[in-house]
Amino acid sequence: MKNALVIARRELGSYFASPLFYVIATVFLGIQSFMSYNILSFFSYQSFQEAQIQQMGLTLNVNEMVIEPSLINMGVILLLMSPLITMRSFSEEMRQKTFPLLLASPVHLWEIVAGKFIACLGVLSVLVLASSYFVGFILAVGSPEIGPILTGYLGVLLMTGCYVAIGVFASSLTDNQLVAAVITFGFVFLMWIIGWAAQSAGETAGEILDYLSLVNHLQNFTQGMIDTSDLTYYLSFIAFFLFLTYRVLESRRWR
Amino acid sequence: MIEVENLTKSYGPRPAVDRLSFQVNSGEVVGFLGPNGAGKSTTMNILCCILPATSGTVKVHGFDVFENPLEVRKRIGYLPENPPLYPDMVVGDFLKFAARLRQVPSSKIKSSVDNVVEKCMLGDVKGRLIGRLSKGYQQRVGLAQAMVHDPAILVLDEPTIGLDPIQIIEIRKLIRDLGREHTILLSSHILPEVTQICQRVVIIHEGRIAAMDTLEGLTASLKKTQRLDLALRQGGDDVRSGLAELDCVISAAETSSGKFTLECHPGSHPQDEVARLVLDRGWGLDELRPVSLSLEDIFLQLTTEEKEVTA
Incomplete structure (x- = not known):
């Protein structure tokens, strides 16, 4: 595990030294702030309305109406950004021919995979954390419940972990970063919308498709619920793709 | 190690x-x-x-x-x-x-x-x-x-x-x-x-x-000898000793009937003398071939490559 952290540390250093990270961070925070601002201003508009017309009977809940949709939105933006972070993890090693350095060191292959995963997740976590200034702002002027916020962030991070696992896997397949990014985006996007097919599929198949969808499992988290089935889904998703990555890298050596 | x-x-x-x-x-x-x-x-x-x-x-x-x-x-x-x-x-x-x-x-x-x-x-x-x-x-x-x-x-x-x-x-x-x-x-x-x-x-x-x-x-080992493969229609000990008596030949060995391997002094063009002897005695020349050691080939290849590099 120590070796994985050594590799992750180098990766993080290289991410934070690259302009790509700062471009991605700027775009991510810009879009995230824009979306959250719109949600918030709509909420304050509604609050005014309710203050004037008492009989509308709306229950205004800042958790449900501002933070929850913001987190779901963040999941969408991360879906667009994470392939750009993960695409280089193995592809660049192969293109720069630096992979032998890791392979010739006394390090297990799974430690290399874990190191790459931790590094990419770390970078995206920094982005997610940076965007949470928005929650701090709401905390300062309002009184949202803390619990659902924390579980919501946990959910977003777990989902990001799934993005990263797919991204690292795609990156192990090719030395072309663009190809890796496109594969990642396509696959993650498919896993997002796979639930759409549930309505027209049969009862059992529909249930399976619904369960497979990445975003369906996020809702419970954002509502303040940690369901073991969601947790299991995310963790096994991550483990499965990291295992595939390991296998791909191992088979590469035999070719 | x-x-x-x-x-x-x-x-x-x-x-x-x-x-x-x-x-x-x-x-x-x-x-x-x-x-x-x-x-x-x-x-x-x-x-x-x-x-x-x-x-x-x-x-x-x-x-x-x-x-x-x-x-x-x-x-x-x-x-x-x-x-x-x-x-x-x-x-x-x-x-x-x-x-x-x-x-x-x-x-x-x-x-x-x-x-x-x-x-x-x-x-x-x-x-x-x-x-x-x-x-x-x-x-x-x-x-x-x-x-x-x-x-x-x-x-x-x-x-x-x-x-x-x-x-x-x-x-x-x-x-x-x-x-x-x-x-x-x-x-x-x-x-x-x-x-x-x-x-x-x-x-x-x-x-x-x-x-x-x-x-x-x-x-x-490279510079010491030059090797010839020789195939004649006639074999035997007196053919072998006849070949070995040549000035340019260091040693001669019969590998199978009529097939000889000669170790010669390098740079003396031993092929000429061996061929002349074989024809004079009427032993029937089938094949006479200098064995280019593959090692030598490689050395040659390597040295020419170095020349290209330094030129």
């Missing part, structure tokens, strides 16, 4: 390395010589546990590369043909990373990095980005990362390729110095380079060992 036995590696049906066997003893500097595509890099990759072998065994310090790759990797420092350097890293940080990766205890990281920086003369560039360094400095950084954990064995794949003449001289000197403390296996397709650095040479051609000896032994 390194024991390679019947090592075979195939890419598809074609073997890149074919039943290779050799040993490297402790403290030796061994050159791995062969033209491009001879299987040098493949063998080195197998030694460093990067590629698995198709068959055969490789043991380093008694550890099998397939059974115990982690133990082997701890004891080997590897400089691949393309030095594995991250261009966006600073030299000092990169070497620290390499040391951590090789499990140098954290209390010793600083001293071992300082040590290789001094040995490889990298003091001036320690704080610079690797991507901005000249090829010669990059090669030295590559060498430094290979030895940062002070391995007993250094495996260097074409360490001087792509360098300018002055850099080549510097790197060769550095490797010679390192040879006093480490066992070194280095590959090259340049003969004079190997003669300058190594004590022993393994010549490899099309995946097989063409020759393996000390340099003195190799040159001696």
